[in-house]
Amino acid sequence: MTLFSQPNPQCHDFLNGAHDALANDRLQKQLAKSLKDGFQKKRLKGMSRLPEYEQLRDRARDIKIHTLENLDLYLEQFETQVINAGGQVHWAKDDGEACQIILDICDGVKAKTVTKGKSMITEEIGLNAQLKAQGIVPIETDLGEYIIQLRDEPPSHIIAPAFHISKEQVADTFRQHHADQKRDRDLSEPTTLVHEARTELRAKFLSADVGITGANFLIAESGTGVIVTNEGNGDLTQSLPSVHIAVGSIEKIVPTLEDADTLLRLLARTATGQELSVYTTFFSGAKRTTDMDGPEQFHLVLLDNRRSDLLGGPLHDVLRCIRCGACINHCPIYGKVSGHAYGWVYPGPIGSILTPHFVGVDEAHLLPNACTMCGRCEEVCPVRIALPKLLRIWRGRAFEAGYPAGLQRLALKIWAALAKRAGLYRWMARLSVFGLRLLGPLRPYHLPKPQGGTFMDRYNGGEK
Amino acid sequence: MTLSRAYILAKIKTATQPSAHPRWSALIPKRGQADKAGRTDMFVQEAEYGLATIVRVPVFEKVPDAVANVLRECNILKIKAAPQTVLQNLNWSGVDITFGNATADDLAGLVVAKAGVAETGTLVLCSGARTPTALNFLPDVHIVVLREQDIQDNYETVWQALGSDTGMLPRTVNWITGPSRTADIEQTMLLGAHGPRKLVILLINEKPG
Numbered sequence: 136m137t138l139f140s141q142p143n144p145q146c147h148d149f150l151n152g153a154h155d156a157l158a159n160d161r162l163q164k165q166l167a168k169s170l171k172d173g174f175q176k177k178r179l180k181g182m183s184r185l186p187e188y189e190q191l192r193d194r195a196r197d198i199k200i201h202t203l204e205n206l207d208l209y210l211e212q213f214e215t216q217v218i219n220a221g222g223q224v225h226w227a228k229d230d231g232e233a234c235q236i237i238l239d240i241c242d243g244v245k246a247k248t249v250t251k252g253k254s255m256i257t258e259e260i261g262l263n264a265q266l267k268a269q270g271i272v273p274i275e276t277d278l279g280e281y282i283i284q285l286r287d288e289p290p291s292h293i294i295a296p297a298f299h300i301s302k303e304q305v306a307d308t309f310r311q312h313h314a315d316q317k318r319d320r321d322l323s324e325p326t327t328l329v330h331e332a333r334t335e336l337r338a339k340f341l342s343a344d345v346g347i348t349g350a351n352f353l354i355a356e357s358g359t360g361v362i363v364t365n366e367g368n369g370d371l372t373q374s375l376p377s378v379h380i381a382v383g384s385i386e387k388i389v390p391t392l393e394d395a396d397t398l399l400r401l402l403a404r405t406a407t408g409q410e411l412s413v414y415t416t417f418f419s420g421a422k423r424t425t426d427m428d429g430p431e432q433f434h435l436v437l438l439d440n441r442r443s444d445l446l447g448g449p450l451h452d453v454l455r456c457i458r459c460g461a462c463i464n465h466c467p468i469y470g471k472v473s474g475h476a477y478g479w480v481y482p483g484p485i486g487s488i489l490t491p492h493f494v495g496v497d498e499a500h501l502l503p504n505a506c507t508m509c510g511r512c513e514e515v516c517p518v519r520i521a522l523p524k525l526l527r528i529w530r531g532r533a534f535e536a537g538y539p540a541g542l543q544r545l546a547l548k549i550w551a552a553l554a555k556r557a558g559l560y561r562w563m564a565r566l567s568v569f570g571l572r573l574l575g576p577l578r579p580y581h582l583p584k585p586q587g588g589t590f591m592d593r594y595n596g597g598e599k
Numbered sequence: 600m601t602l603s604r605a606y607i608l609a610k611i612k613t614a615t616q617p618s619a620h621p622r623w624s625a626l627i628p629k630r631g632q633a634d635k636a637g638r639t640d641m642f643v644q645e646a647e648y649g650l651a652t653i654v655r656v657p658v659f660e661k662v663p664d665a666v667a668n669v670l671r672e673c674n675i676l677k678i679k680a681a682p683q684t685v686l687q688n689l690n691w692s693g694v695d696i697t698f699g700n701a702t703a704d705d706l707a708g709l710v711v712a713k714a715g716v717a718e719t720g721t722l723v724l725c726s727g728a729r730t731p732t733a734l735n736f737l738p739d740v741h742i743v744v745l746r747e748q749d750i751q752d753n754y755e756t757v758w759q760a761l762g763s764d765t766g767m768l769p770r771t772v773n774w775i776t777g778p779s780r781t782a783d784i785e786q787t788m789l790l791g792a793h794g795p796r797k798l799v800i801l802l803i804n805e806k807p808g
Contacts, residue, residue, distance in 0.1 A: 165785070168785075168786070169785070169786045173786045174786075185628055185630075186628070186629065187626065187628045187629065190626060191626060191628075194623065194626050197621070197623070198623075201618065201620065201621060203615065204615050204616055204617065204618050205615065205617050205618060205620075206611045206615060207608050207611040207612050207615065208617060210607075210608065210611070211608070219767070220767060220768075220770070226601075226603040226604035226607055227603060228603040228606055228607060232603060276793065277783070278781045278783040278784070278792055279781075279783035282783070282784075295782070295783060295786070296783075297783050297784070298786075300784075301785065302784050302785050305784055325784045325785065325787050325789055326789055328784055329781060329784065329789045329791070329792060330791075332792075333791065333792065333793055336793065337703060337793075338703075340793075341703055357763060357767075357768050359768060365779065365780050365781060365782070365792065366779055366780070366781050366792035366793045366794065367736045367779040367792065367793040367794025367795075368792070368793045370732070370735070370736045370773065370794070371733070371736050371737070371793055371794075373771075374726075374732040374733050374736070374771065375733060385607065385611075390620055391620075392758045392763055393625055393754075393755055393758070396625075396753075396754040396755060396758075397626060399754070400628065407782070409649075409776075410645065410648065410649065410719040410720075410776060411649075411719050411721060411774065411776045412776070413649070413775065413776055413777050413778070413779060413780060413794075414773065414774070414775060414776075414779075414794070415721075415773075415774040415776075416771065416772070416773055416774070417768065417771070417772040417773075417774075418770065418771050418772075419767065419768045419769075419770060420770060421770065422726075422770055423726075423727075423769075423770055425727070425728040426726050426727060426728060426731075426770055427700050427726070427727070427728065427729070427730065427731035428700055428726070428731045428732055428733050429726055429732060429770050429771060437607075439603075439607045439610075443607055443610040443611050443614065444610070446610070446611060446614035446615055447614035447615060448614075
């Protein structure tokens with residue numbers, strides 16, 4: 136029997152989620168502060184410190200293009216090298232198979248607890264629920280992931296999972312879950328919260344039976360996985376337990392160490408404005424016999440989960456994504472509705488391209504439409520993915536599948552018919568301008584009073 | 600799972616057109632190509648930008664004094680060190696030092712770095728028979744000895760120094776750029792999330808003998 140494990144999508148409920156987010160003043164303030172004054176400024180600063188940034192983007196794009204063209208060869212090379220380094224490679228065609236592989240490995244060492252480094256791919260395959268169902272306790276160790284795990288919430292951002300939660304909420308959550316501590320302790324300062332989480336998690340790191348991480352890159356020539364973290368949690372996760380399982384999807388492959396260098400010069404800089412994340416860790420296989428520490432067993436789970444369906448098709452380029460989060464940080468829609476409204480694992484522009492593929496267009500047809508086509512996502516993408524173009528493809532597919540229905544569909548059809556007839560369209564535009572002016576103060580409040588004639592009339596009249 | 604392997608590879612093969620690796624010439628930023636004189640300055644500038652503390656030590660024999668100073672400043676009484684011969688051979692009288700891997704209660708750790716990277720002020724540490732990985736992450740204060748001649752210009756030259764062309768990489772290669780931090784609570788940057796809250800680099804300026 137095949138396991139179906141990916142989390143239940145709530146994308147059909149996008150409008151309700153968006154309304155809730157818009158009505159939440161605290162969240163709105165936090166979004167404004169964290170995106171515009173946070174991520175966006177930090178990226179600009181990071182870019183300004185590296186004059187070669189644009190050249191590196193071109194190179195990064197070319198590396199990804201080449202790798203995807205030869206993905207099968209690099210995957211095979213990677214597998215051989217992992218085995219040479221004393222590791223095992225497990226190929227998983229979907230979410231259920233990946234979870235089953237991991238459960239079997241855990242079962243093999245009678246694992247009771249598992250520490251986890253931050254990994255979106257284990258969110259994608261719904262791993263924690265499967266571990267729990269088998270009586271294995273998964274412990275998220277990235278501070279943001281730890282907070283949302285205690286609160287039983289999904290992440291709202293791919294690199295800052297607890298992005299939507301205030302420090303007061305974190306304090307409440309810790310008070311509720313850290314039962315051994317004094318109830319009336321002062322938790323008003325974020326430093327105290329970080330220290331408390333550090334202390335709570337220390338013991339768990341040391342006693343875990345298995346450590347599970349994701350992989351930012353998989354390097355074919357040396358059979359090496361790469362993770363980047365700022366906290367050091369991913370490193371304690373992979374160096375203390377006797378078993379390390381890394382889960383990576385097939386498009387994380389890069390051919391050489393030098394290719395990984397190029398991508399690493401961009402990844403943190405684009406995500407958080409850092410030169411590099413604090414800890415960039417390269418792991419190849421299992422502990423060597425003479426090593427003082429490290430995992431006795433190393434398993435690499437290579438996940439497809441229908442990514443290979445995208446290869447060579449119209450959405451092929453989305454496989455270049457290195458999950459830096461920049462498109463999310465610069466999206467005006469994400470900046471208002473936050474991550475949960477998107478209703479599945481990956482939010483923002485990248486999510487609106489990936490999610491319909493994973494959960495189907497019937498469930499996720501609203502997502503590619505939650506976009507103003509402003510193009511900022513494409514502007515900031517370090518591997519130059521034309522995200523708006525890919526979103527438009529999904530809009531077309533959604534329309535073919537019958538979305539939107541009813542009046543909205545009729546209106547779109549009428550507009551399309553007019554748009555194909557330039558003369559008629561211009562006359563209708565003039566009529567609309569006239570009509571709006573005629574309505575005077577009766578105009579719906581959000582429509583401004585027309586200033587002069589239509590664009591085309593004014594353009595042809597010499598205004599430029 | 601072998602079925603899945605064949606299935607995935609077959610799907611990829613039908614969807615792609617193979618091409619040779621273009622063997623791009625490395626695209627190394629200018630600041631990763633400092634001359635010999637500028638290399639150390641670049642390393643120091645970038646390491647400090649990453650919030651590491653740099654302490655210049657004139658000769659290797661003075662490492663115990665420098666370590667004692669750091670411990671005093673941090674109000675820590677003892678230190679765990681990687682059992683590297685160069686460290687074991689030093690005169691540690693007056694410092695409470697033990698050699699081995701870190702345990703949960705170690706507050707300070709000491710290791711000699713394999714290399715440094717000038718480009719981003721990054722330390723390169725490798726797992727091995729005398730260099731445990733956990734020692735880089737468990738203690739509160741991480742003291743790393745770096746010899747000036749081990750500073751490489753960029754990541755590409757580090758891989759060469761690690762022998763990537765000829766042999767297998769160590770199980771774990773850690774690039775460390777500053778002390779542990781998190782911004783997961785309201786995007787406020789705080790030090791010491793799970794790893795060391797303080798990273799001290801003892802930079803040995805002596806010329807190779």
